[in-house]
Amino acid sequence: MSIQFKVENQTGMARAGRLLTPHGEVETPVFMPVGTVATVKGMPQDILEELGVQILLGNTYHLYLRPGVETVRKLGGLHRFMAWPRAILTDSGGFQVFSLNELRKVTEDGVTFRSHLDGSSHFFSPESAMAAQIGLGADITMAFDECTEFPADHARTKASMELTLRWAERSKKYFEEHKQEVPWKKVVSGQWSVASENQKLETGNAHTDHRPLTTDHYLTQSLFGIVQGGMDLALRKESAERTVEIGFPGYAIGGLSVGEPRERTREVVEATLEHLPKDKPRYLMGVGTPEEIVEYASLGVDMMDCVLPTRAARHGLLFTSEGKVSIKQARYAQDPGPLDPNCDCRVCRRYSRAYLRHLYASNEVLAQVLNTLHNLSFYLDTMRRVRHSIQLGEESRFL
Numbered sequence: 001m002s003i004q005f006k007v008e009n010q011t012g013m014a015r016a017g018r019l020l021t022p023h024g025e026v027e028t029p030v031f032m033p034v035g036t037v038a039t040v041k042g043m044p045q046d047i048l049e050e051l052g053v054q055i056l057l058g059n060t061y062h063l064y065l066r067p068g069v070e071t072v073r074k075l076g077g078l079h080r081f082m083a084w085p086r087a088i089l090t091d092s093g094g095f096q097v098f099s100l101n102e103l104r105k106v107t108e109d110g111v112t113f114r115s116h117l118d119g120s121s122h123f124f125s126p127e128s129a130m131a132a133q134i135g136l137g138a139d140i141t142m143a144f145d146e147c148t149e150f151p152a153d154h155a156r157t158k159a160s161m162e163l164t165l166r167w168a169e170r171s172k173k174y175f176e177e178h179k180q181e182v183p184w185k186k187v188v189s190g191q192w193s194v195a196s197e198n199q200k201l202e203t204g205n206a207h208t209d210h211r212p213l214t215t216d217h218y219l220t221q222s223l224f225g226i227v228q229g230g231m232d233l234a235l236r237k238e239s240a241e242r243t244v245e246i247g248f249p250g251y252a253i254g255g256l257s258v259g260e261p262r263e264r265t266r267e268v269v270e271a272t273l274e275h276l277p278k279d280k281p282r283y284l285m286g287v288g289t290p291e292e293i294v295e296y297a298s299l300g301v302d303m304m305d306c307v308l309p310t311r312a313a314r315h316g317l318l319f320t321s322e323g324k325v326s327i328k329q330a331r332y333a334q335d336p337g338p339l340d341p342n343c344d345c346r347v348c349r350r351y352s353r354a355y356l357r358h359l360y361a362s363n364e365v366l367a368q369v370l371n372t373l374h375n376l377s378f379y380l381d382t383m384r385r386v387r388h389s390i391q392l393g394e395e396s397r398f399l
């Protein structure tokens with residue numbers, strides 16, 4: 001068994017659900033902070049827990065180059081290595097190979113690329129990308145795909161989509177044959193389901209229901225498929241249908257946020273979601289601003305990830321209930337007020353805009369820590385609010 005997913009409330013197209021992974025439950029829609037090299041830059045794991053992060057994303061490409069998959073595997077996998085007991089998702093490495101490597105060479109077999117660290121030559125295939133993800137041991141892994149560049153003409157987009165479909169088959173085949181090699185063992189007795197986990201939470205005891213225990217379940221990783229097809233709605237439909245035919249426990253929409261106009265992103269997301277199964281989690285990769293994550297959740301996306309809140313924080317760009325704040329600006333130098341009067345995070349409760357501005361201007365490490373903490377808190381709060389609206393049957397909107 002790998003994951004279980006249940007949609008509990010639906011309002012319009014938006015869904016609130018629960019995703020049960022071997023490392024705990026994830027309430028959806030969910031925003032997943034990006035922990036590129038087994039760390040969300042500047043954030044200790046206990047703070048991430050305090051913020052309510054239920055699932056983190058790790059980048060296979062970065063971890064493969066440093067510290068290396070074998071090192072992580074020998075240390076018990078990513079959860080143990082980074083002391084993160086909750087759920088983890090790893091990407092396939094495909095996106096970084098395409099975005100960080102201008103000298104990459106794509107063949108039917110895979111992609112040859114150069115390390116952005118030292119220029120050394122490496123090769124990723126669907127099989128080796130899956131082997132890397134099994135060694136890292138995330139709860140959810142992703143099929144190796146080709147992220148189609150933007151713009152791309154119809155012939156190029158179709159050829160790229162077909163390659164991704166062939167790679168999806170190979171990813172699944174390798175994964176099914178090797179998933180038992182995951183570096184952790186999780187065994188649960190009795191019923192392992194979203195319902196029984198809820199009961200455990202409510203009663204504080206897994207065994208108060210006196211149901212006879214069934215056999216032990218060995219929990220393992222799961223593999224999601226990725227829909228490509230560029231900006232072509234007919235190809236998106238075809239990619240979605242044929243990916244669903246291959247069969248995965250969850251589906252991602254890839255190849256967006258690659259430079260296209262935002263209206264186009266929305267159109268493609270909407271048109272793709274239509275062709276994905278309603279009872280499986282749907283993951284939109286690499287989006288977006290706070291407004292966008294609300295919008296996509298309202299369209300029926302369950303999972304999203306983006307480097308924006310953490311990367312912007314390190315550049316002094318903060319998201320607040322009153323709009324964006326560029327903390328480096330001189331106008332905050334004497335401002336005694338909190339960063340966001342409507343935010344309850346530990347930064348907004350304790351520090352002034354003047355102090356945050358001073359830390360940033362002085363290039364202090366603490367500036368990055370506090371800015372990241374607030375931005376993540378703002379994103380997670382935003383998603384929790386959306387989830388609550390869906391549960392109440394209200395339309396989700398931004399603030």
Ligand SMILES: [Zn+2]
Nearest residue numbers: 343345348374
């Ligand atoms: Zn705050």
